[in-house]
Every structure is written in C-alpha cells, then in structure tokens.
Amino acid sequence: MQVLKTGSTGKLVTYLQKKLGVDTTGTFDAVTNAAVLKFQTKKGLVADGIVGGNTWTQIYLATETPRTAKSKADRHNNIRHLHPTVRAAVVKTYVQLQAEGIPFKVFEAFRHPERQSELYAQGRTKPGSIVTYAKPWSSYHQYGLAVDLVLMLDGEWSWNTSGSKAAWWARMNQIGTQEGLMRLDFEVPHLQLAGTSSNALRQGVYPAGGDKSWYDNFMAARE
Ligand SMILES: [Zn+2]
CATH class of the missing domain: 1.10.101.10 (PGBD-like superfamily/PGBD)
Structure with missing residues (x-):
C-alpha cells in the first residue's frame, strides 16, 4: 500500500x-x-x-466500532485482539478496498476456541453444512492471526461471490496477499498471517512484535 x-x-x-x-x-x-x-x-x-x-x-x-461479543462462543471482530503485524495488514487491506469502493468489513478476527469448536461441529455432529476444517487451536483465529473479510451491502453481510462480485473477492485476496497475509483455497473470506504454521503455533512459537491487547486476550483464551 x-x-x-x-x-x-x-x-x-x-x-x-x-x-x-x-x-x-x-x-x-x-x-x-x-x-x-x-x-x-x-x-x-x-x-x-x-x-x-x-x-x-x-x-x-x-x-469503526467493533460489535459487542456477548460470550466466548460469540463472534468477535475487534482488531485490537489481532497481533499488531496482522492488525496493520488487515487495516491496510481494508482501507485500500474502501478507497477503491469495494465494501468489505472485518466480519471476524480473534475466535475463541469454544466458538471454533461449535463451528467445527456444524455439518458433522450438528446440523448445517461444513464451515471449517479446523478444530480448536488449529485455526489461526485462535491466535489472533487471522480475519474474515466479508462484503457489507446495504447494511447486510454478503458472501455473494457470483457475477460482478467475484472480482471484488479476488481483489480482497490480492491486496491481503500484498500486505503479508495469505488466503486459503477453501475459505474465501479468510486471510491469515503468512510465514508461520499451525504446528509452530501449537508449540508456542508466536510471531515477534506482539503487544498487550493481542497477548492478554489470547492468553485468557488458553485458560
Ligand atoms: Zn477465517
């Protein structure tokens, strides 16, 4: 950017x-x-x-006002809970998209393991279609290292990727990648920090440059 x-x-x-x-x-x-x-x-x-x-x-x-999450299993989109490296990359991606008139917003940022567990159950032991392949602590969301960016159209979240919207999602992925994030083939709204791995994270190897608002929130989820 x-x-x-x-x-x-x-x-x-x-x-x-x-x-x-x-x-x-x-x-x-x-x-x-x-x-x-x-x-x-x-x-x-x-x-x-x-x-x-x-x-x-x-x-x-x-x-931008984050939504008020009512419980651990609720959706959180407060960027303060992201690692500073990811936070800056996400903000820059967001700003570039907004400047280009492409209306993405941060749908979800940090995700508590309880919510990850519920999402994982969906389409397996609970009704619905499968929305994630990651169990708790396998998703970068638990480490404050991932976000989901979703279109906000007329005040409503939209996952529409068809027609003219396809180029918008591609542009979101492109800018995110330029800012040091990476996309996942099976989860279009998702961007996560490039250059680490789930294994490293599970073993407690976290990216350098963390700050208190990221670390305290993440550590509270570990208990
Ligand atoms: Zn995601």
Whole structure:
C-alpha cells in the first residue's frame, strides 16, 4: 500500500480526507497535512505527516466500532485482539478496498476456541453444512492471526461471490496477499498471517512484535 504524505494524490488521499473531515480534493495538501499532524499528536503517534500502517490503524479504531461479543462462543471482530503485524495488514487491506469502493468489513478476527469448536461441529455432529476444517487451536483465529473479510451491502453481510462480485473477492485476496497475509483455497473470506504454521503455533512459537491487547486476550483464551 502506498504511504501517503504531502503531494500524494488519488483515491486513498480522498478516503483519508473523508476520515479526517477535511475537503476531499484528492491531493494531500497543507490542510490535510495539518489534520494528519493533529490526529497523530492526539493519538500519541509520531507526528510526521506520513500516513502508513500506524496512522491508518488509529483512524480505523477511531471510526469503526467493533460489535459487542456477548460470550466466548460469540463472534468477535475487534482488531485490537489481532497481533499488531496482522492488525496493520488487515487495516491496510481494508482501507485500500474502501478507497477503491469495494465494501468489505472485518466480519471476524480473534475466535475463541469454544466458538471454533461449535463451528467445527456444524455439518458433522450438528446440523448445517461444513464451515471449517479446523478444530480448536488449529485455526489461526485462535491466535489472533487471522480475519474474515466479508462484503457489507446495504447494511447486510454478503458472501455473494457470483457475477460482478467475484472480482471484488479476488481483489480482497490480492491486496491481503500484498500486505503479508495469505488466503486459503477453501475459505474465501479468510486471510491469515503468512510465514508461520499451525504446528509452530501449537508449540508456542508466536510471531515477534506482539503487544498487550493481542497477548492478554489470547492468553485468557488458553485458560
Ligand atoms: Zn477465517
């Protein structure tokens, strides 16, 4: 993803301006720069007027409200529970898609093993069709290293991959891959961290650079 700074132009700049509440000129001008510096200062970021993963993450957190999960077995989509590497990659993927007018949202992020267990039962010991091949602690979702991005059309989640929508899902997979995530052939909405393995994770080998909001949530699920 393109890093934005004074002089940058295009759809990403327009999207940034919309989020910061300044005129949407499509050019990173002095007004945009002032708004970025103000936002970065307010969020305790380095106020350098350069918009990359950290600033986009704070913009996402300031403007997107996660759903309130009512139980462990409920669906969680709070990106704070993702490992920072995955969190930044997901936000950048999301922002790029939004800027291109492709309306994906984070459907699910961290997934508690209890919910994984219930999903695994679906189509096996419970009614419904099979939705996952992963048992608890076999899915990257349990480690805060995966997300599912799903289309949001007219206020409703949509898994429609037919017709003109096919290109949108392909684009989502493409951008995610460029940001260091990988897709799974059998689960179209899913993106997970590339460069590790379920075995490594089960053995307690986690990616470097974790932070407290990722680690505390993940550790609580282990108990
Ligand atoms: Zn998934």
